[in-house]
Amino acid sequence: MSDRYEAVHVLISGRVQGVGFRVWxxxxxxRLGLTGWVRNQEDGSVAALIAGSDDAISTMIERLKRGPAGASVSRVATETTLLERVPTDFRITG
Incomplete structure (x- = not known):
């Protein structure tokens, strides 16, 4: 049995700050039962770590490509990562 868990780092670019993107x-x-975090980056992008079922992660990535009203997403880059510990909730960290 593995003691590492798969998750996805996501970097969202475009007009994604100042539009409620992190709260959304x-x-x-x-809603999707995912855990992790989301935060603004200094370069104007938004970064997130998303952990959960493959289906829920896929759905979340599709939603991130659209974003909330007022956002204009130009790029969503993803990278699979392994975690030693899965986050217990989903937080805004910065």
């Missing part, structure tokens, strides 16, 4: 992301993730 947290709410969507919680």
């Amino acid at each position: 992301t947290r709410n969507e993730a919680m």
